[in-house]
Amino acid sequence: MHLSDGWMIFVILAFTMYIVLDGYDLGIGVLTLFERDERRRRDMFGLVAWLWDGNESWLVLIALTLWAGMPLAAGIALPALYIALVPMLWSLIARGVSLVMIDQRAGWPPLSGRVFAISSLLVGFCQGAAFGGLVAGLSAHGGSFAGGPFEFLHHGYAVLTGVTAVALYVLAGCAWVYLKSDGETQLRAARVGRVAVVLLAAGTAASWLLVPVAGSTTLDPGAAARLPVCIAGTAVLAAGLVFALRSFSDPRARRPGRAPVFATLAVYAGGLLLAGGLLYPRLVPPDITVHAAASPHTALLFMTIATGALIPLILTYQAYGYWVFRGKVDLKQEATTA
Amino acid sequence: MSHDTLLDLSRWQWALTAAFHITFPAVTVGTSVFLVVCYAMYMRTDDEVWLRMFRFWRRIFGVGFTLGVVSGIVLTFQFGLNWGSFAHDVGPIVGVAILMEVVMAFFLEAGFLGLLIYGEGRISRRMMMFSACMVSLGTMLSVTWILVANSWMQTPAGYKRVNGQFQPVDWLHVIFNPSFGIRFIHMLIGALVAAGWLICGISAWYFVKRRHLPIARRGLSVTLGVLSILVPLQIYVGDSVAGGYVAKYKLPQLEAMEGNWNSANTGENVIVIPNQDAAKNEWQVTIPWLGSALGAKDWSGHTATPGLKLTPQSVRPMMLPTFYGFRAMWWPTVLMIAVVLAGIALRLRGRLYSARWFHKLLVGLVPIGFVAIWAGWVLAETGRQPWLVYGQLLTADAVSPLKPWSVLTSLTGFVLLYLALLGTYVWYVVRAVREGPGDGPLAEPPAPPLRSEPRPGLAPVG
Ligand code: HDD
Numbered sequence: 001m002h003l004s005d006g007w008m009i010f011v012i013l014a015f016t017m018y019i020v021l022d023g024y025d026l027g028i029g030v031l032t033l034f035e036r037d038e039r040r041r042r043d044m045f046g047l048v049a050w051l052w053d054g055n056e057s058w059l060v061l062i063a064l065t066l067w068a069g070m071p072l073a074a075g076i077a078l079p080a081l082y083i084a085l086v087p088m089l090w091s092l093i094a095r096g097v098s099l100v101m102i103d104q105r106a107g108w109p110p111l112s113g114r115v116f117a118i119s120s121l122l123v124g125f126c127q128g129a130a131f132g133g134l135v136a137g138l139s140a141h142g143g144s145f146a147g148g149p150f151e152f153l154h155h156g157y158a159v160l161t162g163v164t165a166v167a168l169y170v171l172a173g174c175a176w177v178y179l180k181s182d183g184e185t186q187l188r189a190a191r192v193g194r195v196a197v198v199l200l201a202a203g204t205a206a207s208w209l210l211v212p213v214a215g216s217t218t219l220d221p222g223a224a225a226r227l228p229v230c231i232a233g234t235a236v237l238a239a240g241l242v243f244a245l246r247s248f249s250d251p252r253a254r255r256p257g258r259a260p261v262f263a264t265l266a267v268y269a270g271g272l273l274l275a276g277g278l279l280y281p282r283l284v285p286p287d288i289t290v291h292a293a294a295s296p297h298t299a300l301l302f303m304t305i306a307t308g309a310l311i312p313l314i315l316t317y318q319a320y321g322y323w324v325f326r327g328k329v330d331l332k333q334e335a336t337t338a
Numbered sequence: 339m340s341h342d343t344l345l346d347l348s349r350w351q352w353a354l355t356a357a358f359h360i361t362f363p364a365v366t367v368g369t370s371v372f373l374v375v376c377y378a379m380y381m382r383t384d385d386e387v388w389l390r391m392f393r394f395w396r397r398i399f400g401v402g403f404t405l406g407v408v409s410g411i412v413l414t415f416q417f418g419l420n421w422g423s424f425a426h427d428v429g430p431i432v433g434v435a436i437l438m439e440v441v442m443a444f445f446l447e448a449g450f451l452g453l454l455i456y457g458e459g460r461i462s463r464r465m466m467m468f469s470a471c472m473v474s475l476g477t478m479l480s481v482t483w484i485l486v487a488n489s490w491m492q493t494p495a496g497y498k499r500v501n502g503q504f505q506p507v508d509w510l511h512v513i514f515n516p517s518f519g520i521r522f523i524h525m526l527i528g529a530l531v532a533a534g535w536l537i538c539g540i541s542a543w544y545f546v547k548r549r550h551l552p553i554a555r556r557g558l559s560v561t562l563g564v565l566s567i568l569v570p571l572q573i574y575v576g577d578s579v580a581g582g583y584v585a586k587y588k589l590p591q592l593e594a595m596e597g598n599w600n601s602a603n604t605g606e607n608v609i610v611i612p613n614q615d616a617a618k619n620e621w622q623v624t625i626p627w628l629g630s631a632l633g634a635k636d637w638s639g640h641t642a643t644p645g646l647k648l649t650p651q652s653v654r655p656m657m658l659p660t661f662y663g664f665r666a667m668w669w670p671t672v673l674m675i676a677v678v679l680a681g682i683a684l685r686l687r688g689r690l691y692s693a694r695w696f697h698k699l700l701v702g703l704v705p706i707g708f709v710a711i712w713a714g715w716v717l718a719e720t721g722r723q724p725w726l727v728y729g730q731l732l733t734a735d736a737v738s739p740l741k742p743w744s745v746l747t748s749l750t751g752f753v754l755l756y757l758a759l760l761g762t763y764v765w766y767v768v769r770a771v772r773e774g775p776g777d778g779p780l781a782e783p784p785a786p787p788l789r790s791e792p793r794p795g796l797a798p799v800g
């Protein structure tokens with residue numbers, strides 16, 4: 001195994017941690033769009049307030065594992081996805097600031113609440129669009145991007161993946177709210193969660209099936225080395241979706257309500273496995289591979305050692321944070337409305 | 339034409355978003371240290387005034403921190419978005435340094451920030467103290483690595499070039515490149531100084547309004563004491579930056595920032611109106627002798643300052659921003675030192691807490707440290723131009739092949755958003771200061787809406 005394959009472990013780890021962790025807090029942001037009850041909405045904000053910063057650090061880590069470890073890929077893909085990523089950055093700014101305003105009880109609450117919800121939705125959408133744009137293939141020439149500003153849209157394909165990403169994040173948000181609440185809030189989360197599962201299943205299937213039509217990337221799931229991974233990925237993904245649908249429907253499972261979270265994790269795992277099986281070793285399809293994009297050995301070695309030593313520490317103190325803030329939300333209104 | 343427009347727009351976008359970002363680290367690095375001090379004093383003395391100060395400054399810190407985070411993410415992405423071939427060429431070095439910043443600093447800050455801000459009542463006092471220290475440590479590690487990255491761009495070392503890409507050969511030389519040490523110290527002190535004037539000025543405002551006097555007294559006393567040490571130290575360090583590294587490694591910048599074209603001037607220019615194309619000053623005001631004395635430390639006044647004509651026209655930095663960048667850092671420093679000396683005099687005569695004119699002056703000085711920081715960066719970065727990696731990679735060759743209108747749109751969006759944000763932050767700080775730390779009994783600490791008794795058995799997820 002080449003050191004660049006080893007480094008891909010960190011890229012994938014960062015990617016996974018990010019979509020899992022920020023996924024659910026973005027999802028919660030989208031959920032507040034459907035929540036009319038002021039106090040319940042506040043509780044949802046409260047679930048996110050203390051941790052979004054830690055979660056977003058993983059996004060920064062994705063950017064840096066790619067830039068430092070796969071500079072060629074970063075130099076091509078980021079300019080190519082300019083029009084998807086700049087609005088993502090705008091939305092991230094609006095989201096962070098509106099959340100602090102809500103938390104500090106400053107500003108005009110209805111406005112901050114709206115901004116928070118809409119920007120969460122846009123962040124998810126832009127990320128999905130960027131991912132779709134990348135997967136369907138970006139033109140490169142002589143080490144830099146060679147297509148037009150809208151190439152990444154691939155005739156609207158990126159819109160489909162954008163919507164799918166939002167569905168995924170909403171599912172994750174529902175699973176988390178389901179775990180962290182009870183009563184009416186929990187029931188509502190289950191209801192929205194079921195819709196998200198259905199959307200996600202349709203979106204994922206359509207996204208992979210349409211790749212060859214939309215862009216320049218060719219998928220060859222039947223190839224000997226890919227087949228087992230693709231089958232396993234699809235199986236785990238499908239099982240996760242079914243399990244999610246069921247666990248949201250089963251009233252007995254409601255306490256303590258961990259099942260949807262596990263189901264969501266299975267969805268993530270399956271999805272990632274499938275993506276890996278279909279795309280690897282291409283990093284910026286159709287042409288740029290992990291090995292071509294990698295940094296020189298001296299850089300990779302240094303990064304691998306330093307990052308490898310620090311990641312366990314990071315996971316430990318992030319887990320400690322989750323442990324300190326464990327428990328269900330304090331739904332003060334439950335006493336009066338239940 | 340189109341390439342020039344693209345280049346200019348991309349440069350403006352970087353310059354404005356970076357200047358916006360640096361404002362908030364300047365708030366958070368220093369206030370995090372102050373938070374540590376307040377909480378440590380509270381733990382030692384059990385005096386609730388310290389706890390009140392801790393909580394009050396924590397609010398201003400927290401919101402500043404958020405703005406620092408979101409604007410920092412923008413910069414990270416911008417390396418690749420707008421400077422794609424730069425990202426390719428320096429990824430194995432600058433990228434790695436910033437990666438180190440992420441895994442050593444950002445996660446640390448973020449991991450303990452939640453505890454610092456929402457942890458009261460859920461974690462012990464010791465753990466709170468530990469969290470405050472970790473957040474503060476995180477901000478300093480962040481300064482360290484970002485200055486490794488930027489200093490390497492100013493004085494590249496320890497690399498070889500393969501097909502245009504800079505590849506590390508010796509990491510020790512990369513990290514401890516010639517300008518890193520002194521610039522790190524200069525930046526760190528700069529951030530502490532900026533936060534010092536902020537805290538000092540707000541405390542002074544309470545004196546002016548005669549509110550929260552116990553808190554105001556401690557804030558004023560501690561920060562003025564620290565500033566009396568740091569400001570003189572910064573003058574010494576700054577002089578080493580100029581004489582020790584700029585003069586040695588970036589001579590064109592020294593030529594430009596002193597405002598001379600010909601190498602014949604032994605005086606110090608106070609005002610210049612340069613004409614870059616004609617390579618002359620349209621107008622200048624010069625104090626004789628001083629240039630030789632301050633710059634070359636030749637007190638006989640016979641050493642002339644080198645002029646920009648020594649540098650070939652095509653690689654000359656712009657004189658205007660470097661010259662005034664330097665002045666906008668230097669004159670505020672002179673003012674700082676005067677105020678610090680006045681503070682010491684007042685303290686010795688026992689009038690520090692009663693001299694109202696002095697308090698009003700301090701309120702006016704709240705932004706002074708930030709002005710010096712912006713100016714310093716403008717000087718350092720415009721002084722490096724037209725290079726991105728000094729002497730090796732031209733800025734013009736590193737820009738992404740985007741459409742100018744794309745960049746114009748993103749630039750407009752960032753400017754509008756940032757103006758709104760800056761307005762919101764200033765408004766928020768003013769409001770928080772007006773509300774004050776409170777005089778009544780200590781309120782319940784803020785907490786996330788979780789049940790006060792966490793249920794055992796609910797394992798952390800994710
Ligand atoms: C003085 C030092 C300093 C300088 C010159 C910079 N930063 Fe910074 N940055 C910090 C000091 C800092 C900090 C003190 O560590 C911050 C500020 C507030 C915060 O949350 O951390 C931070 C936050 C911060 C974040 C968010 C961290 C998180 O997710 O928690 C990112 C991504 C960056 N920065 C990136 C950059 C880039 C790409 C820079 C330059 C090109 C840069 N910073 C200049």
Ligand code: HEM
Binds near residue numbers: 350357487
């Ligand atoms: C946060 C404090 C910083 C400020 C206020 C700042 C400011 C500026 C300014 C004013 C320019 C424009 C120079 C010109 O084009 O004439 C510039 C350029 C640049 N700086 Fe910085 N800078 C900062 C930190 C950094 C750091 C830490 C890095 C890298 C690690 C960096 C990388 C660059 C790059 C890539 C450019 C080229 C783009 C351009 O010319 O605008 N900067 N910066």
Ligand code: HEM
Binds near residue numbers: 579580711
């Ligand atoms: C008389 C005192 C000072 C002198 C002689 C001085 C000198 C310098 C010089 C020559 C540079 C350019 C370095 C480069 O090209 O990389 C610089 C940069 C800078 N200065 Fe100062 N400085 C002084 C005071 C201050 C003060 C009081 C602050 C802040 C409170 C400050 C903040 C900065 C910052 C943030 C930078 C940019 C970062 C860097 O390049 O290291 N300086 N200073």
